Amino acid sequence: MSEERVGFFTDTSVCIGCKACEVACKEWNAIPEDGISLTGMSYDNTEALGASTWRHVAFIEQPRPDGRTELPLADGAPKPAAAGDGGAGGAGGAGDMRWLMSSDVCKHCTHSACLDVCPTGSLFRTEFGTVVVQEDICNGCGYCVPACPYGVIEQRKDDGRAFKCTMCYDRLGAGQEPACAKACPTESIQFGPLDELRERAAARVEALHGEGVPEARLYGEDPDNGVGGDGAFFLLLDKPEVYGLPPDPVVTTRDLPSMWRHAAAAAAGLAAAAAVAFLPAGGRGR
Structure with a gap:
């Protein structure tokens, strides 16, 4: 890499589910529309990451732990509007229930199985440490789809080519931050040098624990995990499985x-x- 490695830290505790990140991603990258039909799954109209959904905001409804009605905000973060009758950010909701909201994205793994199995070189690692699909080189073989331990990559039905988040590679090259991070009104999606983000995330978890939120935890930040650390990692308020994330992801080509x-x-x-x-x-x- 010729540049410092960059990534995303997504603090789900301050996500309000506004979907500004989804919209900004689609607009900047000219991604085809999807999620138009109501799914019956709360306000989650896009359901999962895919070829036409590079950012997906999940809504998980569950009982509030210990009857809490509000979570402390990150230092300097603007106070979001409540996502319901009470609570802030990722703990929005009403009464004894809350929504856990999280904006999911490709993890840009350190050890990327998708890179290992791509026969054409369509997938490559950029100078910023991110993983990008070159759509004009992809031959639609689909090997990368089952190789991804997170189930991120998908092929488009019309031509079979694979698509996923590029972390706005074109914007990075121009010295700009990705569109989703720029559009996020609560700074739930934070972009920057990966080492700095890890330090910031650890401090945020410590602050939440001090404020009486013991279930706050980081996911994907550990360089010694099964994929060598994620380039996009998360602060979660429950187990990864609750958010549809694998608890112990492992690079599928390790053997x-x-x-x-x-x-x-x-x-x-x-x-x-x-x-x-x-x-x-x-x-x-x-």
């Missing part, structure tokens, strides 16, 4: 080196056996 070694050894053994089998009968007995 490829050992598999190739075993395959090479097996091939060598077969070649030796074949050579012996084709020796003249007299030669084998000598």
